[in-house]
Amino acid sequence: MAAVDLKLFIAGEWTEGTGDDAYEIHSPVTGEHIYTVPKASQADIDRAVEAARRATEEMRHWTAFERADLCLRIHRLWQERVEEVARILTLEQGKPYKAEAIDDIAESGDYFYIAAEDVKRLKGELIPTTERHRRMFTIRRPVGVWAAITPWNFPVMIPMEYVGPGLATGNSFIVKPPEFTCWALLEMAKVFEEAGVPPGAINIIPGAGDIGEALVTHAGVDAIGFTGSSETGKKIVSKMGLKRSIMEMSGNGPLIVAGDADVTAAAEAAVYGAYYNAGQVCCATERVIVLEDVHDAFVEATLKAAEAVRLGDPFDEATTMGPLNNEPTAQKMDRHIADAAAKGAKVLMGGKRAEGFPTRLYYEFTVVDQVPEDSLLSREESFGPVVPILVARDDAEAAAIANRSHLGLQAAVFTNDLSKAFWYADHIRAGTVIVNDSTDFWETFQPFGGAAGTETGWGRQRIEEFTDLQTVVFSLREL
């Protein structure tokens, strides 16, 4: 196929921008040059920020019902474009078209539907006063101009996690996706135009870290929404000054298999949590902590469940796992597996790049047993298709291992003992504890928050984060 020339979306217009550079992007699926996208200049960024300011000043005065109607129009138009945009997502990101990309795009539109419901119920309060002639109430106002700096694993969904509730509450956005996964998002921006989003309320400027940094330090940006690695998150926090922020970063999700667990179900969940999106999910199964009594049975069940994983062309309907998205991620897998093996772990399956594919990004589904806690595979987020198995003597040790990670996002526990399930929920430091399902369990409206400073809330709680609480005080005349 011939490569496509993409444009930036600024102030409601499609533009090549005023910069001299462009990014040339190749597909992880085919290796082909699929698109070129201009690199924005500082003047382009300034123009987007000014347009965003005008848009939020306008939408601030809309009623919640008017903004909800806009979100519902977006949601309706979105659904008409799902299959077409899902094809682009597969080509640029690598996730299987039938098994994942279609649902991924469809669910990304649900953020508008949910925000339209939530915003109509976002209430203030009447506050009691000490004097009879005063009345005091609170009302929620939009924060203003947001820069949403988003990653490549869910290139449409994650931006919409910000834009849905943010637009519903009257905020405007400069979305900065990575330059190498921005095509599907730019394609969906046509829906914003059609739905009547005010020009400048949603701008899309793809780019690398330097464009992100220009937004983080921009005086016209009020708030930062960031999803990405903890390393980048730390840099952003050190540069953003007093801007408001929502920071969502790495996870190292443990899945604990207790001594009484349904081992087959646990193995299937561990395998799913490792191959879904080729493991490139912040709540993927990053560590499986198995009680020693059921270790052998679990390993056997995992190897069996892994036989069902179909690595292949993500456009083929039988494929359940496509390539990794990029070379640094593949290199991280290489590094983590080599390090674990050097420290005594046993690679039972996979552990290397697959042969015979158009790019070097197709990775064999991998199972590693006896993973030591001090290995990179255990300590850090691997972000690849791997089930790392650690062994614990008892429940207390399993919980202690789970908690020794500095990344506490989602955890899963397999047990049929109700008391044990509650015990683990009480003792594991994680934003979500899931009993008898994958760490990858996910609902669009679920509160999703991390312990240990990794993530902040989603769901209904999220919509409030896009607002400032304003207090209005009346001093009335005594009659």
Ligand code: ADP
């Ligand atoms: P990942 O490891 O998932 O690629 P990153 O944290 O590197 O995550 O990237 C997430 C987002 O942050 C991307 O849009 C990326 O371009 C952006 N980014 C990277 N470095 C910076 C930076 N120094 N300042 C602002 N944004 C950045």
